[in-house]
Ligand SMILES: NC(=O)C1=CN([C@@H]2O[C@H](COP(=O)(O)OP(=O)(O)OC[C@H]3O[C@@H](n4cnc5c(N)ncnc54)[C@H](OP(=O)(O)O)[C@@H]3O)[C@@H](O)[C@H]2O)C=CC1
């Protein structure tokens with residue numbers, strides 16, 4: 324039975340990130356319960372959902388906002404609008420992991436504001452957005468980010484296909500892209516959500532500069548960031564162990580779980 328004071332959480336997409344969040348909610352997060360999921364093919368996920376202690380309802384994407392106070396989007400970015408729009412229209416909170424998709428749908432922020440909804444972007448596979456948020460209260464002069472991924476983590480990216488770049492036979496690191504976080508998100512929608520999150524925490528997608536490297540010498544998704552602000556200069560780095568989806572670092576799901584834990588926790592640490 325659901326405690327009426329519990330926040331109901333619904334998850335859209337049960338892939339590498341969504342299944343971890345569903346499992347954590349099912350095992351228990353203070354004050355939260357898993358109320359619904361949306362999947363493309365229910366039959367494929369039947370065993371997983373049936374194996375949960377309290378199996379959630381399975382609802383169409385656009386209806387999960389009805390069954391939840393918080394909707395967690397962890398599907399491909401092409402589905403972001405279909406998931407977030409109905410939720411924020413109903414005044415719900417939407418946790419967005421496909422944050423690159425927000426740039427082309429930024430009106431959702433206005434829609435959320437007009438209806439009392441919220442859009443929450445977790446730190447995800449990155450580090451230090453608390454410091455970037457704080458520095459942005461003052462003046463940030465520049466934010467630069469360099470991402471290196473193993474070949475398997477980059478395969479299929481539109482930028483690579485459109486430019487006909489062969490990364491399969493690389494022996495040395497190859498710089499694929501240099502430009503703004505906005506342009507990077509277009510070329511690598513499943514690879515640089517982190518750069519967009521960084522940009523939204525700091526100086527925006529047009530001023531945040533980034534490089535993307537295909538690197539056969541690394542086994543992890545490596546992100547290095549340099550921030551120059553009036554309050555501080557800082558460098559940050561993270562080397563993510565890929566999950567079963569080689570494009571996605573394992574820490575991404577953990578970051579969402581940490582964000583969910585904060586919704587009702589008595590002790591909250593970090594901004
Ligand atoms: N913010 C960040 O730091 C990071 C964000 N990401 C982003 O997070 C998102 C999820 O990543 P990840 O879990 O690894 O991806 P996966 O590919 O592992 O999972 C995506 C899931 O979405 C499901 N899906 C696809 N279309 C629909 C639909 N129409 N309705 C419902 N479900 C659908 C897929 O279903 P099926 O199982 O049937 O294929 C799959 O289960 C991606 O956009 C990724 O780029 C990733 C890493 C870091």
Ligand SMILES: O=C([O-])CC(=O)C(=O)O
Nearest residue numbers: 448514516517544571572
């Ligand atoms: O997991 C990572 O290292 C980053 C990632 O895929 C993304 O930002 O989309």
